Amino acid sequence: MHLLHVSMIISDLEKSAYFYENILGLKRDIRPDLDFSGLFYKLGRDQQLHLMCVQNPYQDCTKPKHGGRDRHIALAVNDLQQTCKKMTQENITYTLSRSGRAALFCHDPDGNAVELCEIP
Numbered sequence: 001m002h003l004l005h006v007s008m009i010i011s012d013l014e015k016s017a018y019f020y021e022n023i024l025g026l027k028r029d030i031r032p033d034l035d036f037s038g039l040f041y042k043l044g045r046d047q048q049l050h051l052m053c054v055q056n057p058y059q060d061c062t063k064p065k066h067g068g069r070d071r072h073i074a075l076a077v078n079d080l081q082q083t084c085k086k087m088t089q090e091n092i093t094y095t096l097s098r099s100g101r102a103a104l105f106c107h108d109p110d111g112n113a114v115e116l117c118e119i120p
Helices: 013-023 080-089
Strands: 005-010 037-043 047-053 072-077 094-096 103-107 113-118
Touching (some): 013 037, 013 047, 080 103
Antiparallel strands (some): 037 047, 094 103
16 A cells, blocks of 8 residues: 545645745646646655645634644655745745754645655
8 A cells, every 4th residue: 555645625726836836846747627626746656746726624723833733745855954945035934843853844825734854
C-alpha cells in the first residue's frame, strides 16, 4: 500500500495556482474533466495533490495558528533557508517547526496548512 493523492479544498483557483506553482514550485498534472473546478499537481513518481474548488464545509472552524497542530500536507524542499526567504519575499507568514527539525509551516490562500521539510 502507498499514498496516491491528497485532496485539499480551495476557494480561488487563481490564488491557489499562484501559491502552489510560483511559491512552492509544483508542476501541474493532467486532470480529468470533472463537475467542479480544480487542479492536480504531480508529487514524486506516482503521487498527486488534488486541489478541489468546492464549497468549504470547514470554513467556520477555528484553526490553530501553528500548522503543525492542524491537518496538513508535508512536502520536501532542498533548501529551507531559501524557502524561508521566498516566504518572506511573498509576505507569507510561517512558523518554524517546534521539534527543532529543519521545517516550516505556512498556510495556503484558503488556510490549508502546509509543512515544508528540508530533505538534503
